[in-house]
Amino acid sequence: MGIPQQRHSRQRTPADIECWLTDMDGVLVHENQVIPGAAELLRRWSEAGQRFLVLTNNSIYTPRDLCARLKASGLDVPEESLWTSALATAEFLKRQQPGGRAFVIGEAGLTTALHEAGFVLTDRDPDYVVLGETRTYSFEAITRAIRLILDGARFIATNPDPTGPSAEGLLPATGAVAALITAATHRAPYVVGKPNPMMFRSALNRIDAHSETTAMIGDRMDTDIIAGMEAGLHTILVYSGITTAADVARFPFRPDEAFDSVADLAALLGEPRELRQP
Incomplete structure (x- = not known):
C-alpha cells in the first residue's frame, strides 16, 4: 500500500544519518527468508562506509552462529555487526x-x-x-x-x-x-533487551555512534520504535513484520518515518526526500 508523504517538524535528511541500527526478524529476514531489499540496504551501508549493527532480542546464538545462519539465508553480516540481548546483558553486568x-x-x-x-x-x-x-x-x-x-x-x-x-x-x-x-x-x-533503551545505548557505544546521527529501523512499535525514540534515535518503522499500518493509530507515539519494507528505504538512500509518516 502507498504511504502518504508528510513534512515533519523535526525533519532530518539522509545526510544527517551517519550510523544505523536495525532489527533483524521482520526487517531483514522473516522465518529464515531474506526480505527483499535487505541485501541491497546492507550493501549500500557498506559501500558508503557507514557503521551499522543488526540487533536481536534472541539470546540463543553467538554472533558467529548468527553470522552463519544469516549467510545461509543469503545475507552477509559480519560478526562484529551483530548485537544481541545476550551481549548487551553481559556488557551491562560487567x-x-x-x-x-x-x-x-x-x-x-x-x-x-x-x-x-x-x-x-x-x-x-x-x-x-x-x-x-x-x-x-x-x-x-x-x-x-x-x-x-x-x-x-x-x-x-x-x-x-x-x-x-x-x-x-x-x-x-x-x-x-x-x-x-x-x-x-x-x-x-x-x-536489558528491547524495549529497554539500555540495549540501544550499549549498541551506540559499540560502534562509537551518537544518538543525534543514528537511525533505528524496526517492525514493532512496542519494542523497536519506542526504545529507539526513548534513546533519542531517528526511528523508521517498516510494515514487513509485526506492526501493520492500521496498528500505528493505537499507539500514543509515532515513528519519524514509515515504509512498506527496507526495499523502499534502500531505493531512497542517498536521494533528497521528505519524511514519510504513517
Missing part, C-alpha cells in the same frame, strides 16, 4: 559487577557472552540469576533459580518476549518463564 558470579538459564549465546565478560558461571552463591532464551527450559533449573533469588541473588532477564516462533507454532519464551519465576519469588527481573 559494568555493574566486574568479575561477578551468575547462575544462567540459557544457551551458548548467553553463556559465551558472560564468560567473555569475565563472569564465573555457578549455581553456588551467585550474585545474579540470568534468564535467557532456550528451547529446553528445565523445571529443575527454574526451581534452582527461584531458590537462589529467594536467597538474595539479583534477577536479570535478557529480554521480555513472552513467546517465540518455531516450525510447529509459538513457544513460551524468556518473558513467560520470567513471569513464572516472579510469581514464585515476588521479584521482577531487570530486563
Whole structure:
C-alpha cells in the first residue's frame, strides 16, 4: 500500500544519518527468508562506509552462529555487526559487577557472552540469576533459580518476549518463564533487551555512534520504535513484520518515518526526500 508523504517538524535528511541500527526478524529476514531489499540496504551501508549493527532480542546464538545462519539465508553480516540481548546483558553486568558470579538459564549465546565478560558461571552463591532464551527450559533449573533469588541473588532477564516462533507454532519464551519465576519469588527481573533503551545505548557505544546521527529501523512499535525514540534515535518503522499500518493509530507515539519494507528505504538512500509518516 502507498504511504502518504508528510513534512515533519523535526525533519532530518539522509545526510544527517551517519550510523544505523536495525532489527533483524521482520526487517531483514522473516522465518529464515531474506526480505527483499535487505541485501541491497546492507550493501549500500557498506559501500558508503557507514557503521551499522543488526540487533536481536534472541539470546540463543553467538554472533558467529548468527553470522552463519544469516549467510545461509543469503545475507552477509559480519560478526562484529551483530548485537544481541545476550551481549548487551553481559556488557551491562560487567559494568555493574566486574568479575561477578551468575547462575544462567540459557544457551551458548548467553553463556559465551558472560564468560567473555569475565563472569564465573555457578549455581553456588551467585550474585545474579540470568534468564535467557532456550528451547529446553528445565523445571529443575527454574526451581534452582527461584531458590537462589529467594536467597538474595539479583534477577536479570535478557529480554521480555513472552513467546517465540518455531516450525510447529509459538513457544513460551524468556518473558513467560520470567513471569513464572516472579510469581514464585515476588521479584521482577531487570530486563536489558528491547524495549529497554539500555540495549540501544550499549549498541551506540559499540560502534562509537551518537544518538543525534543514528537511525533505528524496526517492525514493532512496542519494542523497536519506542526504545529507539526513548534513546533519542531517528526511528523508521517498516510494515514487513509485526506492526501493520492500521496498528500505528493505537499507539500514543509515532515513528519519524514509515515504509512498506527496507526495499523502499534502500531505493531512497542517498536521494533528497521528505519524511514519510504513517
